[in-house]
Amino acid sequence: MTAAPYERAARLSWPRVVFVGLVAAFAVLTIPTLVDKHSWTGVAISVAVTAILAYVYLTPKRIAARFLVPGTILLLAFQVYPVAYTITTAFTNYGDGHRLSQSQAVAQIEADSVLEQPGAQRYELSVATKTTDTSGAFVFFLTDPNGKVERGDASGLTPVPDSQVTKDQFTGKVTTAAGWHILTGIQVNGLGQRLSTFAVPTSGGFIKSVGLSEAYIGQFTMKYDAAAHTMTDTRTSTVYKASGGEFKAADGSGKTLPIGWKVGVGFKNFTSVLTDAAIRGPFLRVLIWTIAFAVLSVLTTFALGLLLAVVMDHPRMRGRKLYSSLLLLPYAMPAFITTLVWSSMYNKDFGLLNKLFGTHIDWLGSPWAARGSVLLTNLWLGFPYMFLVCAGLLQAVPQELKEVARVDGASAVRVFRSVTMPTVLIGAMPLLIASFGYNFNNFNLIRLLTDGGPYPSGSSTAGDTDILISYTYRLAFGGQGAQYGLASAISFLIFVLVGLITYGGFRQTRQLEEVYAR
Amino acid sequence: MTTAAVAVVAAALSLTGCSSSASKSASSSSSTPTASSASSSSSSAAAAPSSSSSAPPVRDPNTDLVIWTDAQRAPVLQQFAQSFAAANGISVSVQPVATDLQSAYVTATAAGKGPDIVVGATDWIGNLVQNGAIAPLPLTAGQKGSFEATALNAVTYNGQVYGVPYATENLALITNTGEAAANPATFEDMVANGQAAVKAGKASEALAMQIGQQGDPYTAQPLMGSAGGSIFGTKADGSYDPAQVGVDGTGAKAFAAQLAKYGEKGQNVFKRSIDANNAVSLFTSGKSPYLISGPWALEQVRKAGLKYAISPVPGFAGMGPSQPFVGVQAFYVSAKAKNTAIAQEFTLNYLTKKDVEEALYKVDPRAPALTEAYNDVSKTDPDIAAFQAAAAHGVVLPQIPAMSAVWGPLGIAEAAIVGGADPNTSMTNAATQIKAAIAKG
Numbered sequence: 001m002t003a004a005p006y007e008r009a010a011r012l013s014w015p016r017v018v019f020v021g022l023v024a025a026f027a028v029l030t031i032p033t034l035v036d037k038h039s040w041t042g043v044a045i046s047v048a049v050t051a052i053l054a055y056v057y058l059t060p061k062r063i064a065a066r067f068l069v070p071g072t073i074l075l076l077a078f079q080v081y082p083v084a085y086t087i088t089t090a091f092t093n094y095g096d097g098h099r100l101s102q103s104q105a106v107a108q109i110e111a112d113s114v115l116e117q118p119g120a121q122r123y124e125l126s127v128a129t130k131t132t133d134t135s136g137a138f139v140f141f142l143t144d145p146n147g148k149v150e151r152g153d154a155s156g157l158t159p160v161p162d163s164q165v166t167k168d169q170f171t172g173k174v175t176t177a178a179g180w181h182i183l184t185g186i187q188v189n190g191l192g193q194r195l196s197t198f199a200v201p202t203s204g205g206f207i208k209s210v211g212l213s214e215a216y217i218g219q220f221t222m223k224y225d226a227a228a229h230t231m232t233d234t235r236t237s238t239v240y241k242a243s244g245g246e247f248k249a250a251d252g253s254g255k256t257l258p259i260g261w262k263v264g265v266g267f268k269n270f271t272s273v274l275t276d277a278a279i280r281g282p283f284l285r286v287l288i289w290t291i292a293f294a295v296l297s298v299l300t301t302f303a304l305g306l307l308l309a310v311v312m313d314h315p316r317m318r319g320r321k322l323y324s325s326l327l328l329l330p331y332a333m334p335a336f337i338t339t340l341v342w343s344s345m346y347n348k349d350f351g352l353l354n355k356l357f358g359t360h361i362d363w364l365g366s367p368w369a370a371r372g373s374v375l376l377t378n379l380w381l382g383f384p385y386m387f388l389v390c391a392g393l394l395q396a397v398p399q400e401l402k403e404v405a406r407v408d409g410a411s412a413v414r415v416f417r418s419v420t421m422p423t424v425l426i427g428a429m430p431l432l433i434a435s436f437g438y439n440f441n442n443f444n445l446i447r448l449l450t451d452g453g454p455y456p457s458g459s460s461t462a463g464d465t466d467i468l469i470s471y472t473y474r475l476a477f478g479g480q481g482a483q484y485g486l487a488s489a490i491s492f493l494i495f496v497l498v499g500l501i502t503y504g505g506f507r508q509t510r511q512l513e514e515v516y517a518r
Numbered sequence: 519m520t521t522a523a524v525a526v527v528a529a530a531l532s533l534t535g536c537s538s539s540a541s542k543s544a545s546s547s548s549s550t551p552t553a554s555s556a557s558s559s560s561s562s563a564a565a566a567p568s569s570s571s572s573a574p575p576v577r578d579p580n581t582d583l584v585i586w587t588d589a590q591r592a593p594v595l596q597q598f599a600q601s602f603a604a605a606n607g608i609s610v611s612v613q614p615v616a617t618d619l620q621s622a623y624v625t626a627t628a629a630g631k632g633p634d635i636v637v638g639a640t641d642w643i644g645n646l647v648q649n650g651a652i653a654p655l656p657l658t659a660g661q662k663g664s665f666e667a668t669a670l671n672a673v674t675y676n677g678q679v680y681g682v683p684y685a686t687e688n689l690a691l692i693t694n695t696g697e698a699a700a701n702p703a704t705f706e707d708m709v710a711n712g713q714a715a716v717k718a719g720k721a722s723e724a725l726a727m728q729i730g731q732q733g734d735p736y737t738a739q740p741l742m743g744s745a746g747g748s749i750f751g752t753k754a755d756g757s758y759d760p761a762q763v764g765v766d767g768t769g770a771k772a773f774a775a776q777l778a779k780y781g782e783k784g785q786n787v788f789k790r791s792i793d794a795n796n797a798v799s800l801f802t803s804g805k806s807p808y809l810i811s812g813p814w815a816l817e818q819v820r821k822a823g824l825k826y827a828i829s830p831v832p833g834f835a836g837m838g839p840s841q842p843f844v845g846v847q848a849f850y851v852s853a854k855a856k857n858t859a860i861a862q863e864f865t866l867n868y869l870t871k872k873d874v875e876e877a878l879y880k881v882d883p884r885a886p887a888l889t890e891a892y893n894d895v896s897k898t899d900p901d902i903a904a905f906q907a908a909a910a911h912g913v914v915l916p917q918i919p920a921m922s923a924v925w926g927p928l929g930i931a932e933a934a935i936v937g938g939a940d941p942n943t944s945m946t947n948a949a950t951q952i953k954a955a956i957a958k959g
Contacts, residue, residue: 096645097648099628100649108650111653111654112676115678122658185606185608185860186608188859189858192856195859210866211863211866213863254761258648259647260648278954278955344796347793349792350791350800351791365731451731453731454731455933455934457931457947459947460926460931460951474926481922482621
């Protein structure tokens with residue numbers, strides 16, 4: 001018995017069921033958490049992704065989509081979303097001191113302003129509920145230093161006669177109360193946010209809990225006026241007005257409150273890149289060195305790698321395997337450890353290099369020596385990769401072509417230049433462009449080896465070996481803590497820059513291929 | 519189609535079951551103690567990050583109280599937290615955060631995944647407060663009075679107490695008494711002694727004071743203070759004023775002149791080649807008779823087995839006494855703690871006990887911040903008393919966020935002067951940059 005074609009297509013294979021099951025499981029896992037956090041966009045995305053995948057994989061049609069959809073979703077999640085997020089962040093002041101939303105900042109400023117009434121007494125505290133269930137309302141039983149007990153709730157204090165309670169004989173803390181359940185320490189802690197926001201109003205302020213069994217009389221010293229968007233310091237009567245993501249003193253003294261919030265700032269981050277002297281001044285110098293560093297790194301590592309590969313490729317070469325494995329050693333070690341080791345080797349007075357050669361070169365302290373040091377270390381780190389690549393590509397050079405050339409009387413150099421090089425270059429070009437892009441943003445090397453130094457006197461924003469990315473890092477995270485808005489703006493600019501250079505590079509490759517293809 | 523739906527649901531449910539149990543055990547944390555000392559000046563230290571790619575820390579979901587601390591302190595604190603937990607019938611987890619605890623804490627707290635308590639130096643306070651990451655701690659007047667005055671000042675910010683201090687730390691001069699005389703009266707005497715030791719072939723350096731290519735304002739502060747320099751002026755209430763940058767003041771410039779005098783083009787006592795990585799080992803290997811360092815170096819110095827003495831960093835002749843930064847290690851309660859009540863109980867009523875602070879000292883030999891505990895400890899440990907004496911004229915390590923604009927420019931200016939740059943213009947330039955960064959803030 002044979003099935004009709006559409007039935008065959010509708011039959012489900014187990015891998016597909018498991019895959020859709022996995023997706024559904026992920027949705028089942030995430031949706032309750034997202035609902036819990038009231039993240040409705042999250043819920044919508046989760047449901048939509050699950051629905052799309054289920055539809056594509058469980059219906060007989062949409063064969064092409066089965067291959068395209070997962071990749072598209074991953075592209076959206078891991079490429080498009082971060083880029084979009086970075087760009088939106090670039091238009092805000094997000095960073096240290098501006099991480100919260102305005103309502104969070106207001107709440108935090110008020111909470112931070114609570115001061116204990118000077119000289120006021122403290123109470124021994126017991127928290128109690130009417131029923132054994134702690135999810136409902138609760139009250140404070142407060143014992144003052146004289147042993148007098150009062151019951152406090154949201155409306156205020158009520159005296160409690162001693163006959164209705166028993167107290168701990170040493171501390172005076174209420175241990176039982178008629179008609180009430182006294183909560184244990186863990187239960188008190190379990191009240192969580194409800195406990196920290198609970199306050200018993202008194203004439204001079206309010207009573208708040210501290211720890212598990214103590215309460216104090218406190219008062220706000222900052223009051224927020226939601227209508228006027230102002231914060232008032234009740235001690236000095238200074239009024240602070242909300243503007244530009246922070247509270248500024250209205251008296252013109254320039255004082256601001258420590259906690260600000262995140263707001264949009266338009267193109268400010270981008271314009272400050274162009275107008276701020278500290279940023280604009282060294283930008284060109286850093287850009288030139290970045291390009292020089294990336295180009296020289298690629299050229300030196302490629303040249304050395306190719307040279308070694310050619311040597312290894314020579315038919316009369318012996319012990320090839322041993323040499324090859326030795327040459328790969330630098331590649332096998334974690335780059336950041338190697339970098340730190342090199343950094344200590346460059347030490348002027350105690351480093352290995354100066355001791356070995358009896359020199360007094362200030363490797364990391366003078367601009368050109370430091371630039372040389374960076375390139376040398378990067379050469380050490382990078383040549384094994386190029387050696388591997390070139391060794392592979394040399395195998396691809398047609399032997400017949402070489403022999404023909406030699407028969408025609410071409411010298412070894414001529415054969416290398418006209419036969420070997422073009423083949424190797426066509427294969428290596430995309431990798432060289434990738435290597436250029438990598439070195440253009442080789443943050444680890446600069447950060448661990450020189451940290452941008454040495455710095456010309458009078459500039460702490462850009463050192464002589466700083467590349468764009470390490471310079472950006474210092475601008476964004478060095479001066480006033482983390483400034484994600486500014487960092488996003490500069491990384492967006494670098495993104496555009498690297499994109500343009502890579503585009504140019506690939507165009508060049510295409511032309512190269514066309515030339516050699518003829 | 520119905521069978522397909524059933525199969526999918528079954529697969530979904532079984533996988534949900536599997537993965538939710540797996541996620542519980544996933545909260546592990548890497549603990550790789552770094553060799554570099556835990557200098558309190560987090561931003562100035564040239565210590566390299568120990569790992570470049572580690573997953574951000576996440577709070578342990580299964581405990582009543584979660585404490586984050588650096589990798590070195592974690593095992594120590596685990597013991598104390600454990601005994602508190604046992605007494606209160608709760609579970610506690612102390613999680614080590616190997617790299618960049620401060621920013622990891624700020625980020626995690628903002629995402630609601632932070633701990634209840636974090637342990638760190640007091641120069642974090644300004645940044646933690648401006649990000650709404652820590653809550654004030656209402657210490658009683660009696661509790662406030664039980665701490666050393668500098669320790670209490672260090673945890674006070676904008677008139678509020680934000681942390682419970684447990685140990686104070688500051689720089690002092692450590693002398694290898696086999697090579698040079700201890701407790702020199704002036705900086706000049708010390709240099710003369712050190713150079714004599716070098717001449718006699720006992721040592722190769724007169725002094726091990728870390729500077730590095732980027733400078734180190736934390737280590738330079740005792741001497742800068744001696745010359746009358748200060749980083750910030752103070753407001754009427756004694757707190758630092760970010761509007762008064764003193765880096766280009768007369769005192770700071772007097773210090774800059776000394777930096778040049780003893781720098782690489784002068785007496786060659788200050789060297790950029792001596793940095794955070796090799797300063798202590800220069801001393802412990804006998805290559806330098808003097809070391810300027812803090813209590814974190816004590817363990818290595820004691821292990822080296824040489825005869826040593828601890829004394830205040832000497833001031834310059836004809837100038838004031840040295841003024842090291844006094845940093846304090848403190849416990850902070852998160853503004854978004856899940857267990858605020860227990861966290862407050864732990865910090866306010868447990869850590870403020872004398873025997874707890876003494877026990878903490880025993881595993882981490884730094885001067886207790888609680889006066890009673892300090893008095894006990896200093897009787898038996900002369901080193902702790904000596905470090906405390908070295909801070910007689912110490913100044914509180916600034917907690918204001920503006921300080922993060924100072925470390926870079928000031929350090930670079932100092933390193934440049936040591937390397938031979940003009941002292942006056944270097945300091946003026948540094949001050950200009952610092953002021954510009956603060957104004958932008």
